Amino acid sequence: MRVTQGAFSFLPDLTGVQIRAQVEYCLAQGWAVSVEHTDDIHPRNTYWEMFGMPMFDLRDAAGVMQEIDACRKTFADEYVRVNAFDSTRGWETVRLSFLVNRPANEPGFRLRRTEAEGRVQRYSLEPYAAERPPGERYR
Amino acid sequence: MAALVASPSASPAVANDTTAADIAALLAELDRELVGLAPVKKRIAEIAALLAVDRARAAHGLAGQPPGLHMCFTGNPGTGKTTVAMKMAGILHRLGYSRKGHLVAVTRDDLVGQYIGHTAPKTREVLKRAMGGVLFIDEAYYLYRPENERDYGQEAVEILLQVMENQREDLVVILAGYRDRMERFFECNPGFASRIAHHVDFPDYTREELMRIAALMLERMGYRFDEGARAAFERYLERRMARPHFANARSVRNALDRMRLRHASRVFERLGEADRDALITLVADDILASRVFEQEGGGTTDEHR
Numbered sequence: 001m002r003v004t005q006g007a008f009s010f011l012p013d014l015t016g017v018q019i020r021a022q023v024e025y026c027l028a029q030g031w032a033v034s035v036e037h038t039d040d041i042h043p044r045n046t047y048w049e050m051f052g053m054p055m056f057d058l059r060d061a062a063g064v065m066q067e068i069d070a071c072r073k074t075f076a077d078e079y080v081r082v083n084a085f086d087s088t089r090g091w092e093t094v095r096l097s098f099l100v101n102r103p104a105n106e107p108g109f110r111l112r113r114t115e116a117e118g119r120v121q122r123y124s125l126e127p128y129a130a131e132r133p134p135g136e137r138y139r
Numbered sequence: 140m141a142a143l144v145a146s147p148s149a150s151p152a153v154a155n156d157t158t159a160a161d162i163a164a165l166l167a168e169l170d171r172e173l174v175g176l177a178p179v180k181k182r183i184a185e186i187a188a189l190l191a192v193d194r195a196r197a198a199h200g201l202a203g204q205p206p207g208l209h210m211c212f213t214g215n216p217g218t219g220k221t222t223v224a225m226k227m228a229g230i231l232h233r234l235g236y237s238r239k240g241h242l243v244a245v246t247r248d249d250l251v252g253q254y255i256g257h258t259a260p261k262t263r264e265v266l267k268r269a270m271g272g273v274l275f276i277d278e279a280y281y282l283y284r285p286e287n288e289r290d291y292g293q294e295a296v297e298i299l300l301q302v303m304e305n306q307r308e309d310l311v312v313i314l315a316g317y318r319d320r321m322e323r324f325f326e327c328n329p330g331f332a333s334r335i336a337h338h339v340d341f342p343d344y345t346r347e348e349l350m351r352i353a354a355l356m357l358e359r360m361g362y363r364f365d366e367g368a369r370a371a372f373e374r375y376l377e378r379r380m381a382r383p384h385f386a387n388a389r390s391v392r393n394a395l396d397r398m399r400l401r402h403a404s405r406v407f408e409r410l411g412e413a414d415r416d417a418l419i420t421l422v423a424d425d426i427l428a429s430r431v432f433e434q435e436g437g438g439t440t441d442e443h444r
Contacts, residue, residue, distance in 0.1 A: 053264070059239040060271020062309040067267075 001108030003041050006081055007098040019068065019082070019100055023061040026084035031095055032056045034083045035067050037075045039103075039137040041127050051075075054085060068100055077103045077138040103129075103138035162187045165233060169226070174355065175348040179223055182339050183230060190234045205308045207336045208236060211279075213318040214341025217389030220315040221277065223341075227313060228273040237311060239271035247281040250295040258291040262298045270309045279314035280324035296328055303334050344387050346376050353391050357421075362399065367423035378431045394429070401425045 004010055014022070026033050034054035038045065051071040055064060064082070071080050080101035083094050107128040114122040129137040166184055173180070189206060196203065208231065212220040225242055232240020245265055252258035266274065276282070282299075284290040303312050314321070318340065325332035332338075344352065350373060357363055364372060375394065379385060402425045406413050 052260075055264075055267060057268050058270070059241050059268070060309070062270040062306070063267030 001106055003079070003099075003102060003106055005041070005043065005079075005099060007096055009099060013102070014098070014100065016065075020061050020065055022096070022098065023064045023082065023084075026096060027058055027061060027064075029084075029086070029095070030088075031084035031086045033058065033064050034085065035064070035071045035080065036083060037071055037078045037080045037101075039075075039078045039134060040130055041079055042125065042130065048079075048081065051080075054083075072101045075101070079103070105138065159191070161233070162191065165230065169230075172226075173219065173223070174351045175344050176219060176223070176341065179219075179339055179341060182337060183227075186337070187230075187234055190236055194235070205236075207303075207307050207334070209303055209307075209312045209335045210314070210337040210339060211321065211332075211335045212313065212315040212339050212341060213321045215317065215343055215387060217387030217391075218341035218343060219388060220341055221275075224273070224275045224313045224315060227311075228275075231273065231311060237272055241272035242275055243269040243272065244275045244277060246277050247292065250276075250282065250299075251291050253291075255291075258294045259298060262295045266298070266302050266310065270306070273311045273313060275313045275315065278316050280316050280320040283324055283327055285327055296331070300330050300334060346373070346380065349376055349380075349388070349391055352388050353395060356392060356395055360395070360399070362395075362402075362419050362421055365420050365422055368421045368426055371423040371426040375426050375429060375431055382431070397429070398425045401428055 008014060023033055032054045035051040036048035037051055038048040051074075052067055055067065058064065068080070068082065078101070079099060081097055081099050084096040086093060086095040109125045109127055112124045112126055114124070116122050127137075162184075165187065166180065169180055169183065186208065193203065193206065210227070212224060214220055221244075224244075228237065228240050228242035231237040243265065249265055250258070250262045252261045282292045282296055284292055299312065302310070312335075314335070316324070350369075353372060353376075354364075376391075379390060379394065398421055402421050405425065406417055
């Protein structure tokens with residue numbers, strides 16, 4: 001099942017040229033761009049692993065593209081996303097975040113039903129891949 | 140929302156069709172702003188022509204590799220190395236070579252770390268910041284300290300070389316420094332010299348050029364010489380140039396700053412009756428009070444008088 005998280009996720013995966021154009025846009029807005037990766041794709045998992053420091057004071061997308069390529073190469077079978085952080089007072093948050101890499105095989109999510117008090121049903125989601133220990137998922 | 144499908148050349152200001160007229164205008168502007176420096180201007184003209192021809196060739200399908208534009212500026216103190224490097228970023232941008240045209244000026248401290256494993260990320264971060272523009276390394280010879288074999292500078296040099304070779308279209312590296320020390324630096328790092336296409340030597344200024352520089356500086360500061368002061372300043376330069384530690388345009392600027400001080404204390408005594416003319420005019424006495432005129436060969440090397 002194809003994971004849809006972040007911006008553009010219902011579109012086909014972005015090409016290199018499109019990613020570059022997005023990063024150029026972010027830098028033109030003065031946002032700090034960073035690269036993150038994870039193999040725990042649960043929707044509630046907000047904190048991914050940072051790949052290097054966030055890149056401040058960049059003017060050109062070449063430096064970011066270099067980091068993205070390095071991260072995709074190192075974590076080819078994990079999810080990789082690009083975040084753009086806006087430090088303007090009042091925003092101070094991530095303004096744009098999109099996936100730039102996904103594993104070849106995405107098994108999808110299990111829906112867990114738990115019986116609670118009375119006849120209440122509680123539901124939770126769990127990636128099938130998360131059954132294996134970190135680092136061995138999506139291999 | 141971000142534009143989804145933008146063209147790969149998203150920077151609108153890049154002149155993709157620099158014409159001969161543009162280049163001529165650029166060179167004329169350089170001539171106005173920089174006094175002397177004939178070899179430097181010649182090299183810039185050559186680079187401009189090369190880039191224009193390359194683009195014309197590309198239009199005819201004669202694709203070639205982008206030319207390497209890494210440069211090394213050598214010359215005595217105060218000959219304008221840093222000034223030209225600052226201008227170079229703008230020039231390369233106008234010629235359509237560098238995408239963003241900004242300049243990142245660094246020294247050894249910004250590239251070399253303090254402990255093992257600190258240097259590489261530090262250097263890479265600086266390189267990433269400089270991409271799309273110009274990386275200017277002032278006094279580059281400090282990067283390499285031959286007397287300390289465990290110096291981390293070597294690591295920075297290696298990363299620098301790698302990026303200079305593989306990402307030519309992303310950034311231009313300009314090294315600057317005094318000639319003898321740069322030569323020694325290149326002897327220890329032969330790979331560096333061969334990766335730099337343009338070695339530009341900045342000549343010392345002649346006295347006439349220094350006078351024109353002084354005139355330009357005074358104009359920017361809002362002062363002027365009267366007739367006597369001009370002649371006195373010429374005599375001042377003649378003596379000052381013969382002294383040790385003469386630093387070309389920098390010495391001129393320092394001299395002018397000291398003259399402003401003397402002018403200020405002279406005018407201050409009668410500030411009430413000073414008119415506009417008195418406030419902007421430097422007279423011969425402001426110059427002749429300099430220590431340079433005291434005695435010939437007095438043995439002092441102190442230029443700060």
